[in-house]
Amino acid sequence: MDLHTYSVVAMAIPLLGAAAILAFGRWPNLREGATLLTAAALLAVVSCGIAPLVLVDGFWTGAWEAPAFELIHMVPDLALSFKIEPLGLVYALVASSLWLMNSVYAIGYMRGNKEEHQTRFYLCFAVAMFSVMGIAFASNMFTLFVFYEVLTLSTFPLVSHKGTPHAVRSASTYLGILVFTSVCLLLVGVIATAVVTGGAENGYAGLDFTRGGVFLNYLNEGGDVAKGIVGLLFILYIYGIGKAALMPSHRWLPAAMVAPTPVSAFLHAVAVVKAGVFSVLKITVYIFGTGTLAAISGTDWLIYMAGFTIVVASFIAMFQDNLKRRLAYSTISQLSYIIMAAGLATLGGAVAPIAIMAGGMHIIAHAFGKITLFFAAGSIYTAAHKTDVSQLDGIGRRMPWTMAAFAIASLSMIGVPPTAGFLSKWYLLSGALTSADGGGTLSTVQWYAVVVIFLSTVLNAGYFLPIVHRAFFRPLSADAEAHPHGEAPKPIVLALCCTAVGTVALFFCSDLAVALVEQLQAGFPSSLVNGGF
């Protein structure tokens, strides 16, 4: 099968799964079976079908030149078409493998907490996965935008699942911010890109993701565009992608914490926020091109803003007593690592490829770590009905597996070896410490990035490790003594142990992950603008 055709297969699977879930709605076991089967099939297709093809050295770069798989052509510049490239593969792999875990976990959680509307729940999950695959394999900005919106809409019922007024209000905040940013900023950016770069009607790439970047090619082919416009568009894109949760558009994430834990895990680790940062990386590389952004030299603000977000979100996290809120702010902070990587890539030169690798690696590392943390939070909620950090005294003795997994994931968040977080921190520091001109001197903004990483390490330790300490080193509270409980249901423990082991395994068996992110570096030699400006 043609490489790009796989992308449609990968999208069709969750859609078929959704149909099956709907059909089996009355028979919970069949329905959950359909979910698991779909997730497994998707993982199989992505990891065994697509990944090997991409990882064959040089294959994908050839395939990249081949025309994308065009599902629907609407009008010039607007087409639903798909193409497989390494960055998308990273995202698709992360999402599909964690979806399987999440499904196992969700079954345990939903049954353990006797939640209602489970068919709708699994259905929306499958539809959301469909859109995730669409985002991952989109070959143009329009397709990405479409599936980005589908993802927002399909996760709304998940966030508002409980149906309480509070849940609905929070879900409305979630929807409101995401839709506002995407419509009022991102879409404006997309339209402007089509107009500014001439678009398909004038023979330019228009909105198609292009090696080196749409703008770069446009400029190098003699196109003309003001630096200020490119800078403005970059701002529109970055803030338009609200899912990346760059401050100050982060508020939806804590609001969405009202959702059941599998959904939180899905939002924070598997799909939604990753869709955001993935899109940021993708537009940086394929729409603008690191060379273009380096040439306009007005993108330092992104690094400053990302650093600000990292530090401030961590500070706020430190003062959250609700465990899931703390994790939510942690996510905001960690996402900005990836945005910062994208920002560093805009410094151009030797920094760009390694910074992009850092972004790709952190997508993987953060996904595994954060899903474990959320699984643990949900496990605690299911077994002990506790939601606050201050209630967790001594809980590690009763739920050793859960809390051990939590501890491992915390270390990964901090970036301590031997966990996946170390790898991405390594790459990120490489990006920050590689000088753009190759001369060994660091600019102010790079120093800033390095210092932010230092601070973030300390702050991460500051809000994660006290939880671990509480769980293992404090005596059980009198209240807890009175309400004995054990570990959470087996599917939950199984899922969170798997992801925790995955966090460590990613460190020891980093072959696949590193090979993948290296494809980014190999495939996108940083090129510079040689005209235009």
Added chain:
Amino acid sequence: MIDSIPALMVVLPLMAGVITVFTGKGDKPWAWATAITGIVFAMSIALLAEVTAHGPVTYNFGNWPSQYGIAYTIDAMNGFVLFVVSLIAAVTTYYSRLSVKDEIPNDRLHIFYALWLLTICGLLGITITGDTFNVYVLLEISSLTLYALIAMGYRRDRRALTASLRYVILGSVGASFLLLGIGYLMMITGTLNMVDMHDRLQVLIHNDEYSRTIMVAYAFLLVGLSLKLALFPLHMWLPNAYTYAPSAVTGLVAATATKVAVYMTIRFLFGIFGRDFSFGAVESSDVLLTCAGLGVLYTGIQAARQNNVKSVLAWSSLGQIGYIVIGFSLNNENGLTGSVVHILNHALIKGGMFLALGCVAYRLGGTRLTHLKGLGRKMPWTMAAFTAGGLGLIGFPLTGGFIGKWYIGLGALDAGNWLILVVIMLGSLLAVIYVFRVVYAIYFGEAEPDSVHATEAPASMVVCTWILIGMSLVCGLWSEWSVDLAANAAKAMLAGFGGAH
């Protein structure tokens, strides 16, 4: 045969409308009207094909030369609008059987369908004619019958009467403004034929003769047209008229009446005055953009606070008209293409949604938000259609609504007007809010006691609803054909009078 289609397009429904009065009771008037609109629709397709293939078609009544008699000229622009109008007419007519029976006293069905056909006749006539005075005449035909149709909603809600009355007054003012404008133009050009009028006006403008008179004519026409197309702030007649009219009437009117007015405006601005005058000598672009932009925002907010869903859609229509006005006011190809294609897409979407509400009204007797609560499970097909239409209103990608906004957006940036682009997007955001309120009630709300036993609407109604909604989706997905048609129309209009020379 093809030669006389232009005449038949108007004459057929006119005669048929008169005959309807005598068709008797029961389903017969409906069957008759359905047949006629079906034929008209077929003819419009034939015409559109002809125009697309061979360029403009001209038909002179009684073979009088155009400067003396009445000429019907169909080019890419009005061929397209004719297609839209007759399509909507055919579908809503077929749809109307049960809905009308339910809402109109059964002894007046024949009158209803007579008026119905006459309205359609007027709308088609306005579109097809190449004679400015004929425009006025047919406008009066369509308006007067429409007032009556709207008033027929009184059985369900007596507010239909006041709404209709208000429409009568304001519509008449608008019509008289138009008449004044046309009169001035005739006075200085000595012709009523649009092509001739355009040619002579260009000469006059070029020579700087009668410029004040032209200016006044322009002002009267533009204000009259603005009123007819319900441009903010001259929109006051519309919301209540749409809300309290019978369901089928709302479906027809919302999809066609304002669209035809938009067509007229484009025709006058580009085809008769010429874009150099309309957007060059006179700075109407700013005025129109300001009004439309404010209108998009204002009506969006209003729509978000309505409790009657029909009212929500009515206000939403005003916003969508705002987009269309923005599109052509940008005075460039992308913008005008967007306007034209949005005429089609919005007609399909809004028509489909009103029909869906008609289904709800048929089952539940009302269309308030509380009626729609929890209907997602009880009327899944209808509600799915409504939701799909709602996505279109928002301008969600892959729906028809997106295509128009996309082109209008491109046009805005072509004109270098970022602000208006932002306004369009804010308008979409407001659309998200008002659509989402309803959709949330549909799928997540708890059904009211009254609607617990509601079931899916009759198949004929659902199918009609889905024809329109389905077409809007098709136009969103495979939009090349509609955009091509619109782009042709836009090119023609930008070139002056429809390329009829």
Added chain:
Amino acid sequence: MDCTDPKTMKKMKWIFGILTIIFAILSLFISEKIAEHGHFFFTCCCPVDGAMGVEAECREVAIDGQWYFATVYSLLACCVLVVVSTKVFGPIFKREDTYYND
């Protein structure tokens, strides 16, 4: 001798004082050649050679000089250290036991 008795302090002071003098005299005794060679201070004080056990005349002198110096130097250094730390740094850095209530 009862070590918990405060008076022991005085005894201890005497003991160590006498020891210091003994070792100083011992050093002086060894370092009789200082005056002879006129070496003084650091060049004469290289301790390394002594450690090496090398019998070089010049070095001998140097070694002895250092040992004599060591007694005086350590006395002085200790006094300075005690005074500086308790009188200067103590007041600056000492706080109530409950200073950090974190």
Added chain:
Amino acid sequence: MISFPPGLILIVAAVLLPLMRSKKAFNTWALLASVSTFVVVLLTYIGGDGIGDYTQSCEYALLPGLGDFHITLELMQLNAPTKIFATVFSLMAIVGVVYSFNQDRRIELPAALLYAGSAICVTYAGDLLTMFLFWELMAVGSAIVVWSGGQKDSARAGQRYVAVHLLGGAILMAGIVAYYVANGDLALPNSPLTVIADGSYHASAMVEYLTSNNIAAWLIMIGVLVNAGAPFLGAWLPDAYPEASVSGTVFLSAFTTKTAVFVLMMLFAGADVLVWVGLAMAIYGLIYALIENDMRRILAYAIINQLGFMVCAVGIGTPLTLCGASAHAFASVVYKALLLMAAGSVLYQTGKRKCTDLGGLYKTMPITMICTLIGGMTISAMPLTSSFTTKSLITSGAALEYELGHNPLYMYAWFVLMAASAGGALYAGIKFPWLVFFNKDSGLRPSDPPKNMTWSMIFLAALCVIFGFPGISELTLYTILPFAPMVPGHGAGAEPHLYSTWSASHVISQFALLAATGFVFFSFVKTLSRTVTITIDSDWIYRRLIPSYVWGGLLLPAVRWLGKGHEFLLGKVPGMIARGVQSDVIEERVNKSIELGGTTIRFSFHFRDNRRRDWAVGGVLLVITVMLFMYLLLNFNAI
């Protein structure tokens, strides 16, 4: 041939130990693991001819793949100072395990073994990344040890401890990354140490980086100095060590700081800046130890003081001082552990840790008292104790270097080190035993601690004395030093020969120094007797300055302000717009509230009343007229 780093045994044991159910099995396996590690460490010395043979290796591909990013970990490499550091670390693991036999915490010992194992692995690391990985594991293990302390402040102190170490780790990592980016290689620059063995030496790549102000070297150095407890970076040490448990502190004292010395020696031998840092540490540790009251905090500062000697020695970077640094590391691990064990025994028996609460214990805790005295004498470099030799190596090295090159830096070094040596005798050799065991009677009558603790102390005390015996060091310690401590002969054609401490004058002078110290102590004993206070160190920065001023005064208001802005945008503005447009009759009013950042925002939606009066027709007509006139007026002059 041993082809894996011996520390792995302890790490594996640490992972498996928590699974042991019975206390006996737990202790037995822990002891077995530590003893076998010791044996394996000794076995690794066999096979090579000693110095210069670093060929045994165990590779692990961490970041395999394509292009420049292929990194292979050299887990097993016998570096020059590995032998002595690994030996003492594995020895301490055994003693520590024995000492903690009677404690009942299940997590502490495994964590301590993880810590010890990682420390041993650091000494065998063949590249910077491997070193760093185990370095971070040490931080994790040691933090758990601190947390297991169960003292009042263990949680907070542990938190600070781990934060500082992770920060140091991040800085170190940044340095390593920068080095890698600049150098494309991560191999430990082993060369300066091998060359030094021949008598000639030059700066390592890292020292060259340092002098050319390359950030890589500076970041690495700062990262390592955090662990070494350098002034301003090392306040974690006296902060955390006293909060660990009795047995935990023993482990803590042995590894972290000494691995830092090891790494400094591997990377920065001969960097002048370290001389200054070392001297500052010696003085700083000394001054704080003199004014401190808590007995374990005194010893914690003592560690810093003694580390000053080693860091300074590394900075001087001659064969003699490098040997001195590693030998002194060995000796100081032993005596510092001994002193902390003694202090721990007192704490274990009395529950008190402040000198002001203690005194007069000599009668009932004779063994502890004797061990403490031996430890005190060793730290004071009393002849016949191990550090008489090891410390002399350093001071003599400094003096020799001055004599050879007449660089005044080494003269200052010598002066300060001599003063610090005397001062060390003052606080640890005399003050600590005196205040705890003699002095005024506190009325406490505790007995000696349990057997395992007693025997551990006796064992370490014996080590202190044995290695101090003339000739023993030469036979044992010298063989595992990085290289033989040679000194040049003087006079024409004189051969270099092995350094020896034992000359009459040296012994006499050392006694003179100690006697003078004793005299000063008892003269100033009133000044030196403690009050119930604590001393603030640079931990003030992160315990006071940052939480109260930077966070509380600056950041928190900023964050709150940000939250308010959000609240305004998300909560108030929509409501304002809604109210602004709608001011008419209300049919339905829905009040909603949303929780945002702890505050409640109220929305109020007003739904339009369908019966309300619309604009009157007249009003609309007015608008129409206005529109008409607007067109006319606007364009009146246009044509």
